[in-house]
Amino acid sequence: MPSRVPEAEQAWLRENYAHGTIYDTLDAFEAEFGWRPSKRTLYVRAHKLGLRKLRQDPEFRGRRAETTIRWSCEPEMEEWMLEHDGGRPHDDVAAAFHERFGIWLTRGQINIFRARNGLQTKDGCGGRPARPIGYERRTKGGILVKVAERATVPMSKDNWRFKHHIAYEEAWGPVPDGYVVYAVDGDSCNCDPENLVAIPRRTMGAVNQLRGEGATWESREEFLAVAAERSLAVAINDAESRIPRKCAVCGAEFAETAEQRRYGGRTATCPACIAAGRGARGDRGDKAPTVCAVCGRTFPRSQKNQRRCPECIARSPKRTAARQREEERRGRE
Structure with a gap:
């Protein structure tokens, strides 16, 4: 704090700054010392003294955010807001609401109320004037x-x-x-x-x-x-999606639903099997024989990215090829 700021004003801020809104503090400061600083001046002085409003304290803000208000379930609060909001600054609305109901509103809760009631375009909402038609x-x-x-x-x-x-x-x-x-x-x-x-x-x-x-x-x-x-x-x-086809799981004939046709691919499983949790594996790409990454035997793949033979998969179904190979090597040692 610069030395030019009187000690009496510093002491008064330490004692009174935390309470009320910034406008309350300005009014009280003017009544105490006979002159009214700007909001910026008061903010800067408080910051240099390490002071902050109680409503800006992280613990207070956390408790305030835990207060859930569903405007559709609070007709009395909503009616009060419709009468008293008027597009005023958020801090003024929150302070008036607290005085009436004992609850501090967050900026988001006020914005949700305004949006829900079509009031978000009023002058002053969100800290800026409404845009004109044609903007x-x-x-x-x-x-x-x-x-x-x-x-x-x-x-x-x-x-x-x-x-x-x-x-x-x-x-x-x-x-x-x-x-x-x-x-x-x-x-x-x-x-x-x-x-x-x-x-x-x-x-x-x-x-x-x-x-x-x-x-x-x-x-x-x-x-x-x-x-x-x-x-x-x-x-x-x-048109092709409407042609009946045979289910790859149960063999029954079925036609794709409108929802399935939205995605463009050809569904191979009937709605009944899908509802029961059964699905066709379909064509998984190149299934040419390959060498097992664990035991080294050649085996026919059942899907394109298969790296282990069925015997190795049966021994360790939840392991990757590298993990199983390392575990079996350590076991032999």
């Missing part, structure tokens, strides 16, 4: 635009929309159900209508796979042709 911000998925003052569904962000979605609808009309807006050049921030197409959601995965393999297209028409070919391939896959 844009860049994200990983493209440019988000604020289209409404508040969300229509609490705890959602449906008052924000991607700019390339808006641009597509203005140029080409509404996006059909089950479709997504796709950027031909891969840049969702490029909102040129000629760069935007709507394709089925399932087709998008097949198109992304082509792009990952290095495929490119020069124009919107060329991309639409590729998307049509991929849509046809997806439709053929769906």
Whole structure:
């Protein structure tokens, strides 16, 4: 603490700083010494003296975080918050709530209440003013635009929309159900209508796979042709998945469920066997004979990555090849 700070003020801070909010301390300081420092000045002085508010103490914060408040189960508290919150600073709301109910709210609990009731966009919430309608911000998925003052569904962000979605609808009309807006050049921030197409959601995965393999297209028409070919391939896959097949476990005929068709592969086990915990091993790849990594005998593999013969596996089923080889070597010694 610099020597220019009077000893009386230092002593007063040591005695009174820990209690109440920073605003309570400022008011009390002004009443005691006749002048009012800024919050920053008071914080700096307290820090240099090694002081902190009780509500900032790790032990106190731990106890406060253990207090679970489910707003849906506390109608009286929720009603009080709706009446008294008003977008005030978190510390003021927490202090008023403590005075009424004897519980210190965390910043997260206040934010959850505001989000649950669609109040998270009020001026002052989160320490910054609400963004105006039309405000844009860049994200990983493209440019988000604020289209409404508040969300229509609490705890959602449906008052924000991607700019390339808006641009597509203005140029080409509404996006059909089950479709997504796709950027031909891969840049969702490029909102040129000629760069935007709507394709089925399932087709998008097949198109992304082509792009990952290095495929490119020069124009919107060329991309639409590729998307049509991929849509046809997806439709053929769906049709083949509906053909009844024989279960590899019990031998009964079955057709894939809609849930199984989502993943594109061919299921070899019927739903009844899956429900009973039985599964087909299927084709595990190259099963050419190989040399056992433990005993050195040649054996036919039952799966691609098998390194031990059946006899060695039977002796130590829970060991790796290296571990079993080392244990058996030590046993011989």
